[in-house]
Amino acid sequence: MSNRRGGWATKRILLTDHLPFVTLAGVVFFVLAMVLALGIGVFRTVEVSVWDQAFSVIRWCVLGYGWYLTGRLLPTYVAHGLTRRAFSAEGGIYLVVASAALALVTTLGYLVEGVLFRSMGWRHIVDEERLFGAPDQVLAILATYWMLYAVWTLAASFYREDGTVPVTLPAALVMVLGSSLAVGYLKVPVIGSYLERAELGALVTVGICAGSLLLGGGLTWSLVRSIPLRTKAG
Numbered sequence: 001m002s003n004r005r006g007g008w009a010t011k012r013i014l015l016t017d018h019l020p021f022v023t024l025a026g027v028v029f030f031v032l033a034m035v036l037a038l039g040i041g042v043f044r045t046v047e048v049s050v051w052d053q054a055f056s057v058i059r060w061c062v063l064g065y066g067w068y069l070t071g072r073l074l075p076t077y078v079a080h081g082l083t084r085r086a087f088s089a090e091g092g093i094y095l096v097v098a099s100a101a102l103a104l105v106t107t108l109g110y111l112v113e114g115v116l117f118r119s120m121g122w123r124h125i126v127d128e129e130r131l132f133g134a135p136d137q138v139l140a141i142l143a144t145y146w147m148l149y150a151v152w153t154l155a156a157s158f159y160r161e162d163g164t165v166p167v168t169l170p171a172a173l174v175m176v177l178g179s180s181l182a183v184g185y186l187k188v189p190v191i192g193s194y195l196e197r198a199e200l201g202a203l204v205t206v207g208i209c210a211g212s213l214l215l216g217g218g219l220t221w222s223l224v225r226s227i228p229l230r231t232k233a234g
Contacts, residue, residue: 095153
């Protein structure tokens with residue numbers, strides 16, 4: 001009974017506290033991106049979607065948040081009596097909902113940016129390597145970012161500073177680079193340039209992202225199982 005109450009408490013805190021924060025952070029970042037676009041427009045014509053380029057920053061925030069969920073939040077819940085299994089179940093639900101919410105904010109951002117760009121007489125286009133071809137392809141954009149946010153969050157969730165780094169780091173890189181390349185969004189500081197997206201097709205792209213989620217889920221569960229149990233007093 002206590003585990004059931006603990007699981008509900010975890011879900012309630014994640015969905016009522018963390019989810020609004022994540023959503024609001026996405027909205028605030030969009031506003032800042034539009035302010036930047038208007039600032040650039042003072043000096044020259046904006047020729048591409050600023051919001052499309054902003055993902056270069058958002059994804060690193062998502063990666064860091066994934067590490068926070070298991071690196072900081074999980075030990076706290078375990079220390080207060082929540083079982084690892086309950087946290088994993090509720091955390092999995094939250095991952096799906098939070099990544100969908102942030103993907104929705106991102107998608108709406110493209111639409112609002114389109115209104116702004118048209119009012120300013122600017123072209124509203126996205127990078128040609130994207131899985132979606134135009135900023136008004138709502139379903140394609142929503143699916144793209146939902147997959148990416150989920151994979152990138154999970155890619156950092158199993159990282160820890162111990163002897164498992166030689167295994168977890170390459171796995172995280174495979175998840176991040178594979179999913180990003182599949183949907184046409186691979187620009188990381190190490191590489192520093194876009195790589196041309198392979199014409200994989202929708203099913204293969206979904207398969208790569210699904211495989212990344214399975215890999216990340218398995219590694220995250222192995223981390224969750226190894227978290228030492230502590231009492232409140234401890």
